[in-house]
Amino acid sequence: MSSETPPLAVDIDGTLTDDQRALDPRVIPVLRHWPERVVVATGKAMPFPIALCEFLGIGRTVIAENGGVVFVEATDSLELVGDKDAADAVAAAYRDRGYDLGFGAVDLANRWRETEVVVQIDQPVAPLEALAEEHGLVVLDTGYAYHVTDPSADKGTGLDAVCAHLDREPSEFLAVGDSENDAQLFDVAGESVAVSNADATARERADRITEASYADGFLEAVAPYRE
Template sequence: MRGRPLPAIMQSVSGCIRLLAIDLDGTLIGPGNRIDERDLAAVGRLCAAGVVVVPATARWYQAAMRPFERAGLPVRGAIAAGGADVRGPEGEQLALMPLPEAFVDFVAEIADELDWHATVATPEGALRRGPHPGPDIRLPPWLEVVPRFGSRRPAPAVSVLLELPADHPAVDTVRRWHGVSVLRARTSDGTVFLTCTAAGADKGTGLRALRERLGIARSETAAVGDSEVDLPMFAEAGLAIAVANADPEVLERADWVTAPGGAGGIAEAAERLREAGRLPG
């Protein structure tokens, strides 16, 4: 496995990983919205071994659950909406941090004016401004696609996803909003977008809230990711794992580097944990 030399805690094999947070797009899910069967099988084995596996994602809760539901995996907890909506192992809500209403108004108005693609997420679903995928595409009940936001303001809004390049001139304006955190994330095909949450809500605070509620130590926690939005949870995990296609700053902060997203990286990490005796049972 690639990456920096193993940290001392891994060399001594001192404890089991009991909580694993996995980024979805670009990490578990690769190009073409593809999930490697080896990774799904590894998640199933981890769950069976007693590891609490949760997606940590910019997606809202229902979208975060979809890959696991389709695979029949017993995953119900989540660090959703970029950390603003945290769910326990049975899907129960542990933390919720809504965005300032004024910011949601600003995004909706400027998206309509400048024709941005944007998504406003709530604990119950999402409203996306952009082209409809087509009359033959049946959308899930928790997603609505509209050509304009108009006066629509889903509430409570826990995150806003903006499909803008990182060097877009409007990005600085968005980042200057008081009370809002803006971090880069990637789609499964590598497109960069911005995830906007309330200040103080990120994947790191979400992971901390979850492990504290479960009574799991930082040293018993691992996180896997690929982009800037994942760095806060790296800081809250005893073991930080990056997929090979991760951003340079993520690779630099990782303890391990695995295969690319959607190409067996989760299975590779799970096998290494097993070989090191760091899985329960």
């Protein structure tokens, strides 16, 4: 592997997975043996990327909830950005209007969230956006869910926070992702790659786009640093 291998910031769903969101086992040795820092940057709640790092056997450096939650194990630091009370108020008002978040009674998608609320992608988005605006929040469409989130937090601000703890620069990083929630990450990273299944926003903001999709695209994205 090249001595010039950069630190890596990588999304999960649609980037390390197949089209059913199952982790592709081929990415495991790549991440496990990446010689530089790996930052897992996702829209999921913090337990999911923490568990992924734990089982991969890599340092737990994560950006969760689209930048709302940042954890850096090396400095034992946790940062939260976002108005969870406002997000919960949006969810309550959405239910009061007869809509549903769409994840069932237990709702594992929201159970451990600390800064935002997510709504299933098949639920009506227009009333959700109107309610979010009333509370000073925005709705982010990741392609997998609607995230009611604070506009001041994103994966780019998350990487800034990680770098502040590690005395690194975002421009040192290679970023790989597939969705509009990766766009701000792409803006601050030194090199950004959108896998070919990426949405229009991610594709427009990326430095390059892979020919392959999903985890195949990730493997293509990092291939120049593994030869």
